[in-house]
Amino acid sequence: MNILHLDSAITGDASVSRKLTADIVARLTAAQPDAQVTHRDLSDGVAVMDDAWFQALRAGTDSPTPAQQAQIDLSNTLLAEVQDADVLVIGLPIYNFTLPAQLKTWLDQIARAGVSFRYTEAGPEGLLTGKRAYVAYAAAGTPMGSDLDHASGYLRHMLGFLGITDVTFVAADGLAFDRDAAMARAQQALDKIAA
Structure with missing residues (x-):
């Protein structure tokens, strides 16, 4: 089993999402000790889409400049990590009611027509199938699934759009109000992973 472990929180060791992703990966590798784990910390930065990115990856230039080739290489690397993974473990800290910009940028890098999805007569079809x-x-204060939560539904939609429909959330929400209760709810969800 190949696991892609993605963190995006900017709060380092204080991050709850980082603790939860580490716990999930630990449970998965305890169940399958031969699992291979690739860890990518998106808070280190992910190049954003711009005109140069578009020209390099979407327009399909035949003679990319060195800067364009670097963008092609990064996008290919990020996409290959997902293609090679059987399981993705994604940290989703909520900032201002939505996902971090670096996680959105990662999604932009891997959502590539003809590679990770395609358009058909029946509509879009995700090509990254067979993954969990x-x-x-x-x-801190955004309940998952509430009207304030503009992150979990979007991430579930984008993963599904790419063909990843087996998605399980481990939520620690309401941390600012009752941290112990939030962590207890997350622990209950974690315990189901081990089952």
Whole structure:
């Protein structure tokens, strides 16, 4: 089993989503000790889409400049990590009611027509099928699934759009109000992963 472990929180060791993703990966590797884990910390930065990115990846230039080639290489690397993974473990800290910009930028890098999805007469079809995703949702005051939550539904939609429809959330929400209760709810969800 190949696991892609993605963190995006900017709060380092204080991050609840990082703790949860580490716990999920630990449970998965305890069940399958031969699992291979690739960890990517998106808070280190992910290049955003711009005109150069578009020209390099979407327009399909035949003679990319060195800067364009670097963008092609990064996008290909990020996409290959997902293609090679059987399981994705994604940290989803909530900032201002939505996902971090670096996680959105990662999604932009891997959502590539003809590679990770395609358009058909029946509509879009995701090409990254046969994978599971575990999402560690951590929020100080944004209840998961509430009208204030503009992150979990979007991430579930984008993963499904790419063909990843087996998605499980481990939520620690309401941390600012009752941290112990939020962590207890997350622990209950974690315990189901081990079952």
